[in-house]
Amino acid sequence: MPLAWFLQNLVNGLSIGSVYAVFALGYTLVFSVLGILNFAHAAVFTLGAYLTYVLAVGEFGLNGLLAGATMPFKLPFALALLAGAVLSGLAGMAVEYLAFRPLRKRGADALLALVSSLGVALILVNLIQYLFGAEIYSFPPDVLGSLPPAILFHVGEGMVAMRTIQAVLFGVSLLLLIGLVWFIQFTKQGKALRAVAENPDTASLLGISVDTFTLGTFFLSGLLGGMSGTLIGVSFGLSGPYFGVAYGLKALAVIVLGGLGSIPGTVLGGLVIGLAEAFLPPELSSYKEAVAYALLFAVLLARPQGLLGKSAEEKV
Amino acid sequence: MSAILAVESLSKAFGGLMAVTDVSFEVREGEIFGLIGPNGAGKTTLFNMLTGLAKPTAGTVHFLGQDISGKAPAAIALMGLARTFQNIRLFGGMSVLDNVRVPRHALDGASLWGGVFGSASSRRREREALAQARALVELVGLGGRMDTPAASLPYGDRRRLEIARALALSPKVLLLDEPAAGMNHAEKQDLSRFIRDIRDRFGLTVLLIEHNVPMVMGLCRSVAVLNFGQLIAKGEPEAVQADPAVIEAYLGVAADA
Numbered sequence: 001m002p003l004a005w006f007l008q009n010l011v012n013g014l015s016i017g018s019v020y021a022v023f024a025l026g027y028t029l030v031f032s033v034l035g036i037l038n039f040a041h042a043a044v045f046t047l048g049a050y051l052t053y054v055l056a057v058g059e060f061g062l063n064g065l066l067a068g069a070t071m072p073f074k075l076p077f078a079l080a081l082l083a084g085a086v087l088s089g090l091a092g093m094a095v096e097y098l099a100f101r102p103l104r105k106r107g108a109d110a111l112l113a114l115v116s117s118l119g120v121a122l123i124l125v126n127l128i129q130y131l132f133g134a135e136i137y138s139f140p141p142d143v144l145g146s147l148p149p150a151i152l153f154h155v156g157e158g159m160v161a162m163r164t165i166q167a168v169l170f171g172v173s174l175l176l177l178i179g180l181v182w183f184i185q186f187t188k189q190g191k192a193l194r195a196v197a198e199n200p201d202t203a204s205l206l207g208i209s210v211d212t213f214t215l216g217t218f219f220l221s222g223l224l225g226g227m228s229g230t231l232i233g234v235s236f237g238l239s240g241p242y243f244g245v246a247y248g249l250k251a252l253a254v255i256v257l258g259g260l261g262s263i264p265g266t267v268l269g270g271l272v273i274g275l276a277e278a279f280l281p282p283e284l285s286s287y288k289e290a291v292a293y294a295l296l297f298a299v300l301l302a303r304p305q306g307l308l309g310k311s312a313e314e315k316v
Numbered sequence: 317m318s319a320i321l322a323v324e325s326l327s328k329a330f331g332g333l334m335a336v337t338d339v340s341f342e343v344r345e346g347e348i349f350g351l352i353g354p355n356g357a358g359k360t361t362l363f364n365m366l367t368g369l370a371k372p373t374a375g376t377v378h379f380l381g382q383d384i385s386g387k388a389p390a391a392i393a394l395m396g397l398a399r400t401f402q403n404i405r406l407f408g409g410m411s412v413l414d415n416v417r418v419p420r421h422a423l424d425g426a427s428l429w430g431g432v433f434g435s436a437s438s439r440r441r442e443r444e445a446l447a448q449a450r451a452l453v454e455l456v457g458l459g460g461r462m463d464t465p466a467a468s469l470p471y472g473d474r475r476r477l478e479i480a481r482a483l484a485l486s487p488k489v490l491l492l493d494e495p496a497a498g499m500n501h502a503e504k505q506d507l508s509r510f511i512r513d514i515r516d517r518f519g520l521t522v523l524l525i526e527h528n529v530p531m532v533m534g535l536c537r538s539v540a541v542l543n544f545g546q547l548i549a550k551g552e553p554e555a556v557q558a559d560p561a562v563i564e565a566y567l568g569v570a571a572d573a
Contacts, residue, residue, distance in 0.1 A: 188417075188442070195407050195418045202405045204389035205367055205398070206419040207485055 004158025009278040015166035016235075017274015018173035021267045023228035023247060024254035025180065026092075026221035032197040032261040033217045036110050039117040040095045041225050042248025043124035044088050046241060048226020049233035050128055052084030053137050064133025077143050077234075081172070085227040092222020093215055095120050100218075101211070129241040137238040144168065144234075169231050176227060177267060180220070184263070193217065246289060253292040257299055259309020268307055319378075320345040320521050321366070321397075321489055326375035328361050328545075335361040337545045338375070343489070343538075348515060348522040350536035350553070352529065354565060358545040359525045360402060363491055366523075367399050368392045380488070393419075398487035400478045402494045402525070408467030412458055412477055415466050416449040419484040449484060455514075456480040471498060476510075483514065489521045490514075496528055504528060508535050529566075533557065541565065 023045060030038045058074040060066040075083060099116040141149070150163045184190040195203040196213045204210050232247060250273065258269025273292045280291055299307060319342035328336040336358040343349045351359055364370035366377055368389035377385045384392050398419075407415050453462055456476040461469065466477060475495060482490055492511070496504045508531060515522055526532045532539055533553045540550040543565040549556045556562055 191410070191414055191418060194410065198407045198409065199405055201369060201389070202401075202407070203418070205369070205393050206481070207390050207393040208418070209388075209390045 004155040004160050007153075007155055007160045010275070011160060011162050011166060013275030013278030014271065015170040015173075015274075016277065017271040018177070019169050019228050019231045019235075019270075020247075020251060020254050020274050021270025022173045022176050022224050022231075024251040024258075024266045024270055025177075025263065026224040026228075027251055027255050028261060028263060028266045029217050029221045029224075031255070032263075033193070033200075033214055034100065034104075034110075034113075036100070036113050036117075037252070038095065038100075038218075038221065039114060039248075040099060040121040040124060041092075041221065042244040042251070043121040043128075044091050044095065044222045044225040045229035045232075045247060046128060046238075046244035047091055047124060047229070048084050048088035048222075049229035049238050049243075050132055050137070051087050051226065052080045052230040053139060053233065053238065055083050056080035056143055057140065060131075061133045061135045061137060063135060064129070065131050067133060077145070081227065081230050084230055085223045088226020088229070089219040089221075089223035091124070092218040092220075092225065095222070096215055096218040101214075125241050125244070132241065134240050136240060137233075139234045139237070165235050169235060172227070172231060176224065180224075181263070189213075189216070250289075250292045253296045255306075257292075257296050257306055259306030262306070262308045262310070265306055265308030272307070318345065319343060320380060321523065322378040323362075323366070324376045324378070326362070326365060326377065327373045328358070328365060328370060329373045334545050336365070336542075339540075339542070339545075339547045340375075341540045341547065341550055343521060343523055345521055346515070346519070347538060348511065348524060348536050350532040350539035351523060351525045351542065352527070352532055352539060353542035355527075356544075357542040359542055360493060361545075362542070363399060363493055363525065366392075366491065367397060393485055396486065396488035397491070398482035398485040398489070399491035400475075400482050400493055400495060402497065404474045404478050406466040406474055406478055406481070408465065410466060411463045412453055412466055412469070413449055413462040415477060416452050416481050416484045417445065419481065452480045452483055453477075455483075456510075472503060475499075479510075479514075483518065486518075487520065489523060491523045491525075493525045494527060495524070496526060496531055504531050507531075511535060529557070 026041050026044075027037060030036065030041070054060065054071060055075045056077050058071040060069045062068070095117065099120040100113050103113045103116060144164060147164045150161045151167075153160045153162070184193060192203070192208050193213055193216070195206065196208060196210055200210045203213075229244065233243075254269040254273055255266050256269075257272065258265030258267070273295060276291050276295050277288050280288060303309075321343040323342070324340050326336060326339045327334065339362065351362070353359055361370060365372045365385070368384070368387055368391070372385050375385070376383050379392070379395060379397055382395070384395065384397075407418065410418075450459075450462065453459060456479060458469075458473060458477060458480070461473070466474065469477060479492070479495065495511070496507050499507060511522060511524070512535070514520060524532065524536065536553060538551065539553050539556050541548050541556060541559075541562050543561075548561045548565060549559040
């Protein structure tokens with residue numbers, strides 16, 4: 001029984017933790033290039049979930065401007081996920097154009113960009129509410145097609161259930177993580193991106209257009225945000241236009257826990273928080289939202305730079 | 317003999333402070349041009365204006381006959397103006413080889429997505445770029461340390477790597493900001509030989525900021541002297557060296573003044 005209990009929590013923790021990691025990587029990418037947190041990322045996450053819902057289900061809700069409208073087509077889930085993510089990537093680029101670039105060009109303080117990204121986040125979320133309404137959207141149970149809802153494994157005396165959606169969460173997240181690391185480590189563009197992240201001035205003097213790569217970073221970030229929004233949405237439903245806020249706070253805990261600007265740190269942070277939530281005893285489950293921050297405070301006491309972050313001295 | 321780089325009445329103000337005031341000079345193709353002056357004379361600010369990092373308050377810079385004073389740094393770099401820094405600025409976490417490969421990514425006209433789904437011809441270009449980068453690393457004597465992280469190289473090697481990285485842009489003009497800083501006499505002589513060698517090999521024009529007067533005098537056929545942001549002398553090294561204003565700037569007021 002303990003082994004089954006352990007494995008069950010491991011499955012739960014890894015699947016949700018990997019999505020946290022993907023979502024939080026969107027913050028990390030922008031942070032490592034601009035040194036700023038993009039608060040509009042959680043709104044892009046929300047937008048991605050709504051867009052995929054509409055593309056896959058083909059219908060809008062009962063209130064909001066688009067109430068009762070139907071789409072002329074429905075995409076299979078995998079395609080809708082991809083299209084929703086690409087549209088979210090474009091939304092990420094719009095955030096760079098509207099909230100970050102104009103301020104950067106005028107040499108504004110980083111804090112101002114942070115506030116303007118918060119403004120864009122509010123506008124996006126209100127736009128979602130205006131168009132889609134404030135109601136709960138739930139993906140229909142058959143959105144993944146005719147797959148069985150869960151697979152059961154017998155472990156000794158006990159049973160471990162892997163829900164199909166958990167497998168999808170974990171599989172898609174893993175693919176995204178591998179793809180991203182490959183892109184950054186092994187492609188020319190990834191190397192140029194690392195150069196921009198390490199020192200934008202020097203990169204520009206070597207002929208790399210910092211603006212183009214910043215825009216590309218926002219696209220990737222939005223793509224990851226929209227993708228993770230959809231995955232969370234399929235798993236737990238879309239509880240309203242503000243459903244990204246709680247996950248955004250959690251992702252902030254993930255990136256600080258892992259070490260600001262560190263990609264391996266972000267992945268580790270996501271998995272640690274996912275697992276910690278999963279292993280929380282059921283009688284404490286109403287305090288789940290506090291786990292991420294409790295863990296964060298505990299780790300920061302011992303390692304102020306986060307799990308895999310570089311200390312301030314090393315960075316200089 | 318035409319000027320490959322022409323600086324006209326260039327000025328830069330930081331608030332009320334004039335870092336560079338009304339500086340004009342021309343660098344001819346193929347020469348090694350020396351820019352000297354005491355600390356804080358505005359030499360690095362001038363380099364920053366040439367490369368687009370700082371916008372001039374007034375004046376123009378013509379490179380290859382084109383006014384580049386309003387252009388972005390990346391555009392100027394791609395036209396063939398490369399530089400190194402007084403305080404070395406390598407990508408510390410990247411390997412020696414990767415540092416030299418960074419500029420090639422820009423040169424190959426790589427869009428953010430083009431290289432990800434590489435065609436056969438782009439893969440061939442990639443191989444050529446890799447071979448060229450290796451050759452440059454070998455040229456500066458780091459062939460045995462291709463995969464070493466740049467941050468862990470000793471000081472002199474980092475200087476040479478920074479020059480190799482600048483050369484990877486296939487520049488027409490190379491700006492070197494105090495390349496001999498912290499070197500001993502023998503190393504400086506090595507460096508002088510190396511600068512002449514790369515000038516000849518790549519058909520470069522070199523613009524050199526240097527404190528070490530003997531080195532500049534040995535290497536350059538034209539020099540310009542900056543003091544407090546103003547050009548106080550320019551011409552052949554022997555004439556400049558004898559100029560009273562230059563002697564004053566370097567040694568203080570002459571005894572009989």
